[in-house]
Amino acid sequence: MLSLHLRELRMMDFKARYSTHKITGSSSSTTTTQSEEEMGGLRRGPWTAEEDFNLINYIATHGEGRWNSLARCAGLKRTGKSCRLRWLNYLRPDVRRGNITLEEQLMILELHSRWGNRWSKIAQHLPGRTDNEIKNYWRTRVQKHAKQLKCDVNSKQFKDTMRYLWMPRLIERIQAANTTAASSTTAACTIGSGTTTEATHHHHLNDNTNTDVGSGQWVVAHVGVFGGDFGVAQVIPTTYNTPETWNTAASSESFGTHIWPNDHFSLSVNPDNLQPEQVGYSESMISPSGYFNQVLDFQAMEHDNNLWVEGGYTSDNLWKVEDMWFNM
DNA sequence: AAGATCTTCAACCGCTTAGAA
């Protein structure tokens, strides 16, 4: 019964995919780099509609896993690896593709600054996004910007540009978008049956984590407490300096000068301790009905106020790249 | 209009890791 229902859903989704995507819907054979004989009768290259259909049907009935035997039993002339990849990156019901939102971009930049090319780990924090898509996004978009600035994507210059310029600008744009959205709705937002309370957390790190920059470092943590389905606090921490400085035990004294209004509250969380499902970023924090409060602090930029010139960036190419970045 | 070049992203490859035998 359940599998039947799932199969119906999958077929609806299947039809939708083939009506909108460039992958061939033809069941005719696609060009392959090697003959099937050379591959031991195995096919390579783009999947056909028929193959997708078979895979979807088989998984709807038998479930996923044991990919090699699944491929055989489903009558697919593909490796188990290929089937797994096709399912996870394309056919899975909850997979989201295209239109990476500003919030997702911010999340990717932030998590990449922390974890580097750990695409799978990053993807866990972006519901519905695959490691492959994030990796492609990074290569095609982010690296393009580095190229525009004539610097290496791993260079300090580029990382600082992201941290001090693009990420704050992304936040501004997210804020602006949400302000617009919020103005057309009620002030108090609800998700499901629960209410949402959020605060922006803004503080200077204590000195012992901060010796290289003095008091110039700053951290912003978006804090959301959700009722309804979640029933847990959801915290989206954002650091625009050294990610290692996430402080799991930050007590009130570690927050130094509080400059946020009295109705905001303090909380600190180590993102490593968060389960992916707890970081319902795109579905909650940044939904149009969400409340994405943010305080911007440009002290750190002041600290590096000569970076842009000394680093060889002219204001012209910085803004040109920024336009490119935000008008994707 | 047509060829050249660029961009995107699905898919593959090789390596590593996990866990069962």
Next chain:
DNA sequence: CTTCTAAGCGGTTGAAGATCT
């Protein structure tokens, strides 16, 4: 403990579409 197999991960490729000249 070792070996084997499946799954997962990150880097890379190449076809197809988009854009430029």
